[in-house]
Amino acid sequence: MPDMKINDVPTRTLRPATDARAVDIIDQTALPHDFRTLRLTTLEDAEHAIRSMQVRGAPLIGVTAAYGLALALARRADDAALAAAFATLAATRPTAVNLRWALTRMQTLLAPLTPAARAEAAWHEAGVIAEEDVAQCRRIGERGLELLRPIAERRGRLDLMTHCNAGWLATIDYGTALAPVYAAFDAGIDVHVWVSETRPRNQGLLTAWELRQHGVPHTLIADNAAGFLLTREEVDAVLVGADRIALNGDVANKVGTYLKALAAREAGVPFYVAAPRSTIDFECASGAAIPIEERDGDEVRVVHGLDSAGQTSRIRQIPAVAAVINPAFDITPARWVSAIVTERGSCPASRDGLLDLYPEARHA
Secondary structure, X not given: OOOOEEOOEEOOOEEEOOOOOOEEEEOOOOOOOOOOEEEEOOHHHHHHXXXXXXXOOHHHHHHHHHHHHXXXXXXXXXXXXXXXXXXXXXXOOOOOHHHHHHHHHHHHHHOOOOHHHHHHHHHHHHHHHHHHHHHHHHHHHHHHHHHHHHHHHHHOOEEEEEOOOOOHHHOOOOOOOOHHHHHHHHOOOOEEEEEXXXXXXXXXXXXXXXXXXXXXXXXXXXXXXXXXHHHOXXXXXXXXXXXXXXXXXXXXXXXXXXXXXXXXXXHOOOXXXXXXXXXXXXXXXXXXXXXXXXXXXXXXXXXXEEOOOOOEEEEEOOOOOOOOOOEOEEEEOHHHOOEEEEOOEEEOOOHHHHHHHOHHHHHO
8 A cells, every 4th residue: 555645745644854853743633624734842742732632543642652752852861851751641641552552662662771872762762663553554454454355345345434533644654444445445446435523523524534635435424324324234344443452352442433333233234443552451451441531521512614714713502611521432342343453463352362463462
């Protein structure tokens, strides 16, 4: 598969700057209406980018945190600075385990080094993590295609359903749940994607945006239309990403995933979860132990979009004092997951299935 493109230009969500010790990111809070980039030069920049969801998606958050740690150590690299930067970044978003995975990997490498050696080592390791993410996502696409190709051969086409955005915007390149979609499309398969809005942040709009950039046929649907389409047998498989997968196969993903899995199970439609190794938390026994991020209520109260003049605007749907709850994620039980797709292949959503793919985790 080729690198993902914007207006036919190969693009990544995050790139080290060529003229400074900094990283350039796509500001995803401006999409799909405006494409713009931002430069991160400090720990505080990286912290804000993660909290505000200028970068989002579990793998991309992890890479951004790694670079944020490197940016912090470029200014000061003693033990106190390393510990403070780790704590600051680890507190930004609690559910996606890739964040802490990347920070722990960085800390394990850097702690034994002298302060003088840490900044360069941190910058290099962050780059290694980024390139590993690209390679893993490319392989997830290949492994996922192995599951989807028999369906396409039987039907002559593929109609898939997604939730949230687990494409290349959520990673460095290729994506997780969308990587098999791109692989199928690039292999010449007639593929169509049902894209749910994923309210309240409407991250399905990001999926629609990037599918359009790649030329993949798709149709945007309201979240609540998913069950209707599944009952009409208009969906061959549901394919989603994950923010954390517990050892027993339970999956934390964008809120609303649970409902799609439930509807898919009732309709007899396969429900696949695609994620790299860094999303699997082998120390988390089940979904019950996964912390669920509660985001600001104004994400529900306020809608962002373009006004009649094409200008970015905010519209308040309900009063500021209205009580709302805004959980960012929910837990889908392992028994409703048909398979977990990783860079190493697919497996049952179970302890044995995950450990068969990653036997080294048995002794970690």
